[in-house]
Amino acid sequence: MEASKILRQLPSVNEMLNSSDAKRWIKNSTQPVVKKIIDDVLDETRQQVLEGKLDDINDDYLSKQVEKKLADRRVRRLQPVINATGVILHTNLGRAKLPDSAVKAIESVANHATNLEYDITIGQRGDRYKYVGQLVSELTGAEDAIVVNNNAAAVMLVLSTLFNQKELIISRGQLVEIGGSFRIPDIITSTGGILKEVGTTNKTHIKDYENAINEETGGILRVHTSNYKLIGFSETPDSKELAQLCTKYHLPLVNDLGSGLMLNLDQYGFGHEPTIREEVESCDLVMFSGDKLLGGPQAGIIAGKKKYIDRIKHNQLLRALRVDKMTLSALIATLKIYRDPEHAIEKIPVLRELTMDKCVVLEKATKLQKLILDKTDFQATIAEGTSMVGGGSFPDVQLPTYLIDLKASASETKLNRLLEYAKYPIISRINHGQVFLDLRSIDESDFEKIIISLNDVAKKMNK
Numbered sequence: 001m002e003a004s005k006i007l008r009q010l011p012s013v014n015e016m017l018n019s020s021d022a023k024r025w026i027k028n029s030t031q032p033v034v035k036k037i038i039d040d041v042l043d044e045t046r047q048q049v050l051e052g053k054l055d056d057i058n059d060d061y062l063s064k065q066v067e068k069k070l071a072d073r074r075v076r077r078l079q080p081v082i083n084a085t086g087v088i089l090h091t092n093l094g095r096a097k098l099p100d101s102a103v104k105a106i107e108s109v110a111n112h113a114t115n116l117e118y119d120i121t122i123g124q125r126g127d128r129y130k131y132v133g134q135l136v137s138e139l140t141g142a143e144d145a146i147v148v149n150n151n152a153a154a155v156m157l158v159l160s161t162l163f164n165q166k167e168l169i170i171s172r173g174q175l176v177e178i179g180g181s182f183r184i185p186d187i188i189t190s191t192g193g194i195l196k197e198v199g200t201t202n203k204t205h206i207k208d209y210e211n212a213i214n215e216e217t218g219g220i221l222r223v224h225t226s227n228y229k230l231i232g233f234s235e236t237p238d239s240k241e242l243a244q245l246c247t248k249y250h251l252p253l254v255n256d257l258g259s260g261l262m263l264n265l266d267q268y269g270f271g272h273e274p275t276i277r278e279e280v281e282s283c284d285l286v287m288f289s290g291d292k293l294l295g296g297p298q299a300g301i302i303a304g305k306k307k308y309i310d311r312i313k314h315n316q317l318l319r320a321l322r323v324d325k326m327t328l329s330a331l332i333a334t335l336k337i338y339r340d341p342e343h344a345i346e347k348i349p350v351l352r353e354l355t356m357d358k359c360v361v362l363e364k365a366t367k368l369q370k371l372i373l374d375k376t377d378f379q380a381t382i383a384e385g386t387s388m389v390g391g392g393s394f395p396d397v398q399l400p401t402y403l404i405d406l407k408a409s410a411s412e413t414k415l416n417r418l419l420e421y422a423k424y425p426i427i428s429r430i431n432h433g434q435v436f437l438d439l440r441s442i443d444e445s446d447f448e449k450i451i452i453s454l455n456d457v458a459k460k461m462n463k
């Protein structure tokens with residue numbers, strides 16, 4: 001058909017808005033949203049017709065386009081999803097699932113006035129960081145601590161407080177990019193520090209650090225390389241060695257731990273990773289995330305010597321980076337669990353999934369497989385595989401796991417998309433053309449939702 005003819009046949013926005021379909025759309029959305037989407041669809045359709053990409057428009061073409069946009073909008077809202085990727089700390093999926101006590105803590109303060117910045121003991125304005133500071137100190141041996149929005153903020157705050165206009169010595173092996181826009185060299189310069197890189201990518205010796213010290217030196221920064229690991233001919237001084245050097249020259253040693261591990265996980269075969277307590281012993285300040293291996297809410301914790309924490313408390317930037325009562329309550333509740341290390345592994349979902357025995361994962365997989373076979377039209381077989389820790393933690397660790405290999409009449413990419421658009425979105429893992437659900441990162445309490453979603457997908461597949 002000719003372009004001009006098709007264009008003439010297109011309905012107006014108002015015609016579409018008055019259709020019976022539109023009544024249904026508006027019921028599930030709002031009039032202005034539906035109107036905007038209809039506008040967009042008509043614009044895009046006109047454009048495509050003019051470009052010769054559309055030469056025929058059947059009756060329900062426009063409705064389908066609107067419905068697709070409405071569905072896209074609906075799935076984009078912030079909502080729970082089922083993490084079937086097997087990546088335990090999936091940054092795109094919001095990292096740590098909170099312990100129950102942290103959820104309760106948020107609930108208890110959310111719709112209530114709190115003593116966030118009111119010190120009941122003196123009946124006056126108080127310090128929002130005092131209690132959490134004492135708790136972190138109790139658990140890590142630090143003198144004091146402070147909490148900000150995330151670890152990126154913690155690092156920026158520390159650097160800008162301590163090393164503005166000063167040289168900051170760092171090993172070339174630690175000039176890493178943590179993800180997207182967080183690159184250590186850029187962070188140092190953007191916070192006013194002067195980058196003084198020493199050593200080489202694979203080897204840095206203590207004398208490299210010592211040779212770089214002069215009157216302009218502000219201190220030494222250590223950075224956990226997190227998502228990246230050098231193996232083979234490589235070496236870098238540990239915090240203890242650096243601490244001796246820093247003591248000799250009266251310089252602060254600060255350490256971006258990234259994940260920050262509270263408990264020693266050696267017995268689970270992760271390879272030794274120093275705990276926060278071990279690092280606090282050597283370093284003047286350590287910084288770590290609240291929602292990586294700690295297993296709490298998004299936050300950045302700075303712990304260490306009181307004299308530096310006090311300086312940070314006077315930095316104007318702190319006001320812009322501070323955490324609210326909900327984050328603080330969830331973090332406090334999570335930290336409290338660590339008072340009883342024996343039970344922390346069970347009570348903190350991140351640690352539970354991380355250390356879950358392969359047999360337990362298999363039990364879950366068998367249970368879900370039976371449910372899928374009994375209650376849906378999908379085929380499901382169990383396969384062995386590996387899960388990842390994620391969140392830039394333990395990049396070389398592969399956790400043995402069991403997966404459900406999900407089979408349906410649709411292609412794997414279509415099935416994967418449908419799972420993501422389901423009532424309870426399931427984020428699966430595609431491997432070698434197959435769709436897998438990794439049971440290590442799936443909670444048994446979500447099995448019912450998975451079945452509902454699979455039946456939802458089956459209906460759409462047959463359409």
Ligand SMILES: *Cc1c(COP(=O)(O)O)cnc(C)c1O
Pocket residue numbers: 150151152153155178182223224225226227256257258259288289290291299300391392
């Ligand atoms: C993850 C990470 C950060 C950033 O932490 P966020 O809590 O994500 O802001 C900074 N430094 C290191 C070494 C990290 O691993």
